[in-house]
Amino acid sequence: MRVGPAKIASDGGHTRLSVRFHNKARSGVLWYAVESPYGHWLMPERLDPFLVALLPIAMDCGETLELDGPVSERLYYNITHYYMHILRAQIPRLALIPVVSGSLESAPAGNRPRFVATGCSCGIDSFSVLADHFWGDAPPGFKVSHLLFHNVGSHGNDQALFERRYERVRSFAEELSIPLVKINSNLAAIFGGDFETTMTTRNISAALVLQQMFGKYLHGSSFRYEDCFVGRTKYSAFSEPCAVHLFSTESMDCILAGSQYSRVEKTERVAAIEAARRHLDVCVSASEETNCSVCSKCARTLLTLEILGKVSLFSGVFNLDRYARIRRRYIMFVVMHNDPFSVEIREEAGKRDFRFPLVARLACVCRLRRVWGALPEWVRSIVKWGWDWVHGVPGAVWKE
Numbered sequence: 001m002r003v004g005p006a007k008i009a010s011d012g013g014h015t016r017l018s019v020r021f022h023n024k025a026r027s028g029v030l031w032y033a034v035e036s037p038y039g040h041w042l043m044p045e046r047l048d049p050f051l052v053a054l055l056p057i058a059m060d061c062g063e064t065l066e067l068d069g070p071v072s073e074r075l076y077y078n079i080t081h082y083y084m085h086i087l088r089a090q091i092p093r094l095a096l097i098p099v100v101s102g103s104l105e106s107a108p109a110g111n112r113p114r115f116v117a118t119g120c121s122c123g124i125d126s127f128s129v130l131a132d133h134f135w136g137d138a139p140p141g142f143k144v145s146h147l148l149f150h151n152v153g154s155h156g157n158d159q160a161l162f163e164r165r166y167e168r169v170r171s172f173a174e175e176l177s178i179p180l181v182k183i184n185s186n187l188a189a190i191f192g193g194d195f196e197t198t199m200t201t202r203n204i205s206a207a208l209v210l211q212q213m214f215g216k217y218l219h220g221s222s223f224r225y226e227d228c229f230v231g232r233t234k235y236s237a238f239s240e241p242c243a244v245h246l247f248s249t250e251s252m253d254c255i256l257a258g259s260q261y262s263r264v265e266k267t268e269r270v271a272a273i274e275a276a277r278r279h280l281d282v283c284v285s286a287s288e289e290t291n292c293s294v295c296s297k298c299a300r301t302l303l304t305l306e307i308l309g310k311v312s313l314f315s316g317v318f319n320l321d322r323y324a325r326i327r328r329r330y331i332m333f334v335v336m337h338n339d340p341f342s343v344e345i346r347e348e349a350g351k352r353d354f355r356f357p358l359v360a361r362l363a364c365v366c367r368l369r370r371v372w373g374a375l376p377e378w379v380r381s382i383v384k385w386g387w388d389w390v391h392g393v394p395g396a397v398w399k400e
Helices: 036-041 048-061 073-090 124-133 159-176 187-191 195-208 236-247 263-271 296-308 320-336 340-351 358-366 368-374 377-391
Strands: 007-011 014-022 027-035 065-072 099-105 115-119 146-150 180-185 214-220 253-257
Touching (some): 007 036, 014 036, 027 036, 027 187, 048 065, 048 073, 048 099, 048 187, 048 195, 065 073, 073 099, 115 124, 115 195, 124 214, 124 253, 124 263, 146 159, 159 180, 187 195, 195 214, 263 340, 296 340
Parallel strands (some): 115 146, 146 180, 214 253
Antiparallel strands (some): 007 014, 027 180
């Protein structure tokens, strides 16, 4: 795969940084765009963000990644010696490939930047980062000065959804009087779906676009250290404690923030933040203007808040009546699954003597998850339909 050189163009209040890439199977243009006030921070002299973004595609093709321009020496070394092995452990079909750069740059891009950024979706992870690095007692060099909002795949390839979600985050940033930088891209169109598999490289590539501006990028973690590993998985977030720092350059340090906390601990910390009670947004539904209160992430957050005794504080951003209709079903899901978040919720419920409904407790004792997994798909479909008919709600929480 051949990449570059990078070009800059301005149009309609935005500045775009782009490269052309091509290999045996495909060709195209990958671009990132920021609003014009931030355009002078873009750096066409280095191809660092494009190296990070296109690496999984090149490894999937098994082709040499040829970069027609300089890259950070630090980033090049860490990717070729370490990160490719982490990514291949996660996705075994990928090949270890040569990476060829026009040159390696060992000096920072201009003066060492002083600003500190973190991605912000107004979810639990991003609020947790702010709890430590904006409201907390972090040293001045680690205080968040800017928020980033990326369009690299978490919104699908849906520009309208990206813009709607951006407006919600913008109102939060304005309340805090903190600058919000919107980074648009066509990365989702190039990769297609399955965002979770490459979410780490996608998000960090967007931050690297502005490495002249930010000396530190705090990447919000998804999982606690105890649950992380390097190995085959759909979720690149599991390997982030080993991976995120490897994307640092001479100009910008990439730091993973939050893996010292479980998701339950993060939720408890977020519940203490008054702004979160007005702006918390965890929903995965693309059709809702606010939290739908029945999808897997909404249900998980609400059950956790209920166990913590904090759910009523968030009645302004959730529909608690809708949650009540799927509550028992989600509890059944939690007791029948051993994913890290379900385990955390069960542990917290035990610590607080929070009593699940009798049917859920029986499921836990009988380990119905194994029985459920052994049933034919047509039997499970009938059971799901029957449950929905009895409770009169859609099957949102069966999807996780």
